[in-house]
Amino acid sequence: MEDNKIRVGITQGDINGVGYEVILKTFSDPVMLELCTPIIYGSPKVAAYHRKSLDLPTNFSIVNSASEAAYNRLSVVNCTDDEVKVEFSKPDPEAGKAAFGALEKAIEEYKEGLIDVIVTAPINKHTIQSDEFSFPGHTEYIEQKLGNGEKALMILMKDDFRVALVTGHIPVSQIASTVTKELIQEKLSIFNRSLKQDFGISAPRIAVLSLNPHAGDEGLLGMEEQEIIIPALNEMAAKGMLCYGPYAADGFMGSGNFTHFDGVLAMYHDQGLSPFKALAMDEGVNYTAGLPVVRTSPAHGTAYDIAGKGLASEDSFRQAVYVAIDVYRNRQRDKAARTNPLRKQYYEKRDDSDKLKLDSVEEDL
Numbered sequence: 118m119e120d121n122k123i124r125v126g127i128t129q130g131d132i133n134g135v136g137y138e139v140i141l142k143t144f145s146d147p148v149m150l151e152l153c154t155p156i157i158y159g160s161p162k163v164a165a166y167h168r169k170s171l172d173l174p175t176n177f178s179i180v181n182s183a184s185e186a187a188y189n190r191l192s193v194v195n196c197t198d199d200e201v202k203v204e205f206s207k208p209d210p211e212a213g214k215a216a217f218g219a220l221e222k223a224i225e226e227y228k229e230g231l232i233d234v235i236v237t238a239p240i241n242k243h244t245i246q247s248d249e250f251s252f253p254g255h256t257e258y259i260e261q262k263l264g265n266g267e268k269a270l271m272i273l274m275k276d277d278f279r280v281a282l283v284t285g286h287i288p289v290s291q292i293a294s295t296v297t298k299e300l301i302q303e304k305l306s307i308f309n310r311s312l313k314q315d316f317g318i319s320a321p322r323i324a325v326l327s328l329n330p331h332a333g334d335e336g337l338l339g340m341e342e343q344e345i346i347i348p349a350l351n352e353m354a355a356k357g358m359l360c361y362g363p364y365a366a367d368g369f370m371g372s373g374n375f376t377h378f379d380g381v382l383a384m385y386h387d388q389g390l391s392p393f394k395a396l397a398m399d400e401g402v403n404y405t406a407g408l409p410v411v412r413t414s415p416a417h418g419t420a421y422d423i424a425g426k427g428l429a430s431e432d433s434f435r436q437a438v439y440v441a442i443d444v445y446r447n448r449q450r451d452k453a454a455r456t457n458p459l460r461k462q463y464y465e466k467r468d469d470s471d472k473l474k475l476d477s478v479e480e481d482l
């Protein structure tokens with residue numbers, strides 16, 4: 118390795134979707150190569166196929182591992198069977214196998230310290246399923262593989278607009294029974310910590326959405342607000358967290374109230390992601406908070422309807438690279454700031470001794 122730029126490991130995702138298109142378009146800009154050292158985990162053959170089909174100018178080097186990645190170059194580590202064929206827009210278990218192989222290799226090299234962050238191109242969540250990958254998505258898989266026992270939180274973000282989820286990829290029929298006081302508090306704690314450490318916000322303000330229409334209308338339309346969400350918020354607020362709500366989701370988003378908060382915690386996937394994508398999908402980023410590893414992805418999926426046509430925008434993928442780099446740097450800064458912190462000094466009221474007291478280091482909620 119000839120440089121000390123952040124090494125961004127990129128997994129190829131589903132080879133029949135728009136993954137390679139957005140990756141190659143992003144790194145056709147030489148400025149991106151000054152910002153980081155990108156390493157694609159995938160297939161030089163498949164990358165070349167996409168480049169030719171879409172008439173893209175992006176060049177890359179073939180390497181055996183990220184340890185060989187060259188300065189100012191896009192590199193590709195081959196982790197895919199050369200026999201695999203690209204068939205644009207086709208859901209194909211072979212493509213699923215290729216997506217999984219790339220993810221496995223990236224995780225292996227991350228563990229070896231060869232890459233600093235992981236940016237994933239979209240997978241087809243159905244075709245990737247196998248005995249080795251039985252998860253609803255990257256979030257849950259990476260939580261298990263690289264979480265060291267920590268829990269993940271899915272955050273979709275664009276600039277200061279950040280939406281996180283209490284429940285994720287579960288059937289709608291299971292949402293109400295999955296939303297518990299403990300789960301809300303767990304997600305709030307991860308969100309609060311991430312806003313501080315990953316985004317440098319010292320006292321984050323978090324809005325929490327209700328589960329039922331109109332926040333339950335005092336119990337008329339459901340009791341979860343009264344019995345679960347409000348007690349969860351009250352306890353966290355008593356510990357000093359700046360959390361507010363529950364807000365009725367439709368009016369909260371429609372009125373623009375969300376702009377007054379650093380983060381919005383939604384109760385379920387479509388409650389949070391539908392308004393988010395309506396407002397911010399173009400440059401939206403999916404960030405997996407709460408884990409030791411920094412992992413991002415574009416907000417979009419495989420987009421089979423436009424695969425191979427040259428129509429996919431790379432904006433979201435480019436932002437995913439930026440966010441991964443920013444969070445990585447913010448974490449380093451936060452770690453440095455927390456090493457040997459100055460302790461707060463104060464005099465106790467009603468203590469006549471004039472004795473200076475030192476408090477203990479603040480614990481994260």
Ligand SMILES: NC(=O)C1=CN([C@@H]2O[C@H](COP(=O)(O)OP(=O)(O)OC[C@H]3O[C@@H](n4cnc5c(N)ncnc54)[C@H](O)[C@@H]3O)[C@@H](O)[C@H]2O)C=CC1
Nearest residue numbers: 238239240241242414417418419420421422423428429430
């Ligand atoms: N992180 C991941 O791996 C994710 C994977 N998926 C998977 O992707 C597949 C398709 O999911 P959908 O819900 O259809 O969402 P999608 O994001 O693939 O497509 C939704 C719409 O947005 C458009 N679109 C998506 N990306 C675009 C881009 N870069 N430029 C321009 N237009 C774009 C598509 O053409 C389509 O009309 C599913 O298998 C899903 O599970 C979905 C989201 C994230």
Ligand SMILES: NCC(=O)COP(=O)(O)O
Nearest residue numbers: 253254255256257403414
């Ligand atoms: N809708 C968001 C999404 O599907 C994210 O999936 P993944 O990042 O967990 O693979």
